[in-house]
Amino acid sequence: MKKKTVIFISLLMSALLITACSNTGDGNNSSGNTAKTNGTTSKKGYQTTGKTEDSDYQGVIRNGKYKASKARGVGITQEADNMLNLQSFESGLTSLSKNQFSPKKYVFQEGQILSRSTVEDWLDRQSGDNPMGLNPKDNGEKDAKKRNPMYIQQIEEQDYMNDNDGKLSLGGITIGIGMNREDYYQKEQYGSTYTSKISKEEMTKQGRIAAAKVLARVRKEKGVSSDTPIMIALFEQAPNDSLVGGSFYASTVSKNGNEIGSWKDTNLSSYTFPATATKSVPNDNDETSFEGFQNKIKNFFPNLAGVTAQGQYKNKSLQGMKVNITTQFYSQTEITSFTQYVAQAARTYLPTGIPIDITVKSADGSVQSFLSRDDGSGDFYTHVFSSY
Amino acid sequence: MKKKTVIFISLLMSALLITACSNTGDGNNSSGNTAKTNGTTSKKGYQTTGKTEDSDYQGVIRNGKYKASKARGVGITQEADNMLNLQSFESGLTSLSKNQFSPKKYVFQEGQILSRSTVEDWLDRQSGDNPMGLNPKDNGEKDAKKRNPMYIQQIEEQDYMNDNDGKLSLGGITIGIGMNREDYYQKEQYGSTYTSKISKEEMTKQGRIAAAKVLARVRKEKGVSSDTPIMIALFEQAPNDSLVGGSFYASTVSKNGNEIGSWKDTNLSSYTFPATATKSVPNDNDETSFEGFQNKIKNFFPNLAGVTAQGQYKNKSLQGMKVNITTQFYSQTEITSFTQYVAQAARTYLPTGIPIDITVKSADGSVQSFLSRDDGSGDFYTHVFSSY
Structure with missing residues (x-):
């Protein structure tokens, strides 16, 4: 290996x-002009990526490059x-x-x-x-x-x-x-x-x-x-x-x-939902919640949807979930309707108070929409991918 | 064809x-119990998908199925x-x-x-x-x-x-x-x-x-x-x-x-950015904005990022953009830093007052992160896809 x-x-x-070679002489939009070219720490020699959430780090940029x-x-x-x-x-x-x-x-x-x-x-x-x-x-x-x-x-x-x-x-x-x-x-x-x-x-x-x-x-x-x-x-x-x-x-x-x-x-460990014959999650209630959600979703279309999830635990307490749903779509309107339905079902069935991401893919693996809730019990942010 | x-x-x-056959007799979680099975319009014979945005339609569900x-x-x-x-x-x-x-x-x-x-x-x-x-x-x-x-x-x-x-x-x-x-x-x-x-x-x-x-x-x-x-x-x-x-x-x-x-x-028509030799967008300012954004992004990593976009116009007025960025990532931290940087550049360079979606993909085509702003000139919502 x-x-x-x-x-x-x-x-x-x-x-x-x-x-890198083909790129030589290409316009470099760096605004760190006072910096030496090779990554010194002189004043204004670096920029940062900015951050979109307070809980994230900013990353270091030098001369316009990461x-x-x-x-x-x-x-x-x-x-x-x-x-x-x-x-x-x-x-x-x-x-x-x-x-x-x-x-x-x-x-x-x-x-x-x-x-x-x-x-x-x-x-x-x-x-x-x-x-x-x-x-x-x-x-x-x-x-x-x-x-x-x-x-x-x-x-x-x-x-x-x-x-x-x-x-x-x-x-x-x-x-x-x-x-x-x-x-x-x-x-x-x-x-x-x-x-x-x-x-x-x-x-x-x-x-x-x-x-x-x-x-x-x-x-x-x-x-x-x-x-x-x-x-x-x-x-x-x-x-x-x-x-x-x-x-x-x-x-x-x-x-x-x-x-x-x-x-x-x-005390962290990761598990998959639904439970298998050989491995179940540390807390039965979470499995029950997930299965309620899964049952609600999987028969939405005439063709079955596949619903699985990853969960991270600290001891017996669920810290977050990443849900993956795969189904066959026949139109953009089906994707929109399905996403709304998933949001409703997720709000009803999935555990509250933890971050949850849900990714909806079509059978060929391409991402069609996604839903996310940072924590709490409110609405999910939803986004349907589309093009002009 | x-x-x-x-x-x-x-x-x-x-x-x-x-x-459908393999699915017969499977648990159907419908709550529309008073409805006849074949799509009548009797009272409570249908449910809706719910909606996540006021500007969207709710879809029709019968007996738990779309x-x-x-x-x-x-x-x-x-x-x-x-x-x-x-x-x-x-x-x-x-x-x-x-x-x-x-x-x-x-x-x-x-x-x-x-x-x-x-x-x-x-x-x-x-x-x-x-x-x-x-x-x-x-x-x-x-x-x-x-x-x-x-x-x-x-x-x-x-x-x-x-x-x-x-x-x-x-x-x-x-x-x-x-x-x-x-x-x-x-x-x-x-x-x-x-x-x-x-x-x-x-x-x-x-x-x-x-x-x-x-x-x-x-x-x-x-x-x-x-x-x-x-x-x-x-x-x-x-x-x-x-x-x-x-x-x-x-x-x-x-x-x-x-x-x-x-x-x-x-008076709607769709265009691609950047302009090509044979087709340019109706408004030069939009092209300039896009190219400023593109230049800011493409040299972020040692390897070049590909940046293209679709724009929808009503006459000469841009109605919205869907930006696609493709690059090679070497780690999850690179994806996070890049996404923050894109948010900053998009806010600085891209036109304000219109809905903009930005999808970031790795070279193999899988979606790594995405950014979205409904309209206005404020911050972009960002999401980095990850797994446990």
């Missing part, structure tokens, strides 16, 4: 280089099953960071400390060629239980910046580490995929070991001082066949040096 | 039948180039209807008068087998200029209902007729596609002839009385290679009998 990732990234990077991560693209594969983990990893990391680095005070910057090659080396196995690998040495075994599994699947850095009179300085760092419960591997190239299972205990242990190493290494990086707050958050990857991504299970903040701080459980 | 349509519809209908059109699915083909015409046709028809049948007073019902086979016969050529065909007889010619072109491409009925104490009665009908400016045909099955061009004058003339015939026929249908208001609207289909759908160019209301009423030009 690692190989595939790297090849794909290379392709992407080639595409970027081509784009300051992208130095490790941009690491971890992106074309395999759809991983995309869920990637999405929940990234939004989860931002959410956790908000507890430590308030969006009111800090500006968000994509990770600028760890480069792509650094992160790739860390994610690989330790070996003669790669002493920095966080994953254990290859012991030569092919058997799922005898081989050394890959414990660490992804690493991401996020930087939180202080703004002093237009000068940006590093205010804090968050590092997310994605831990496998199932490590997929091939015994031979292009061969069948086998799975090494990793127990919860082993994952927890290996996560802490990796966190300590990462902390010590990040502390030594240029621009990081001994008292820069560094948050480290550990994420349990969902299996590849899961319909919901994984969750961050623990975090800690190092305020100084290599002192790792105490680990705090997040 | 007609053949393809019919075959595709048949496939859809087979799928529907299979779904009252779908009797001609459901006519005109749907899998060819993407036609989908734009279909979308603009349907939303345009609803918009025009609002002028005549206020959403405050009327409830929307999908067309129940014209059946699928009726509409299909009307859309076909006149022939011995099909005396009702609105398109001219096949004159045997294959040459683009000598053959009789197909003038009429699509027909849709919408019903507007009065609600008297829970009893629905027909309050008005809108019929949209889609007229070709280019008729695509094959000289032999699976052969190359040729085009017969139709002048604006010929389209206008043929549209009025068809409207008169359709009016007379609809008046005779069961349930339509001599004084039911019937609005007829004529739509100019956009060419298949257009990046924007066609527009309704004229409408009339018949208040009684076969009196067609006077035709009113809508």
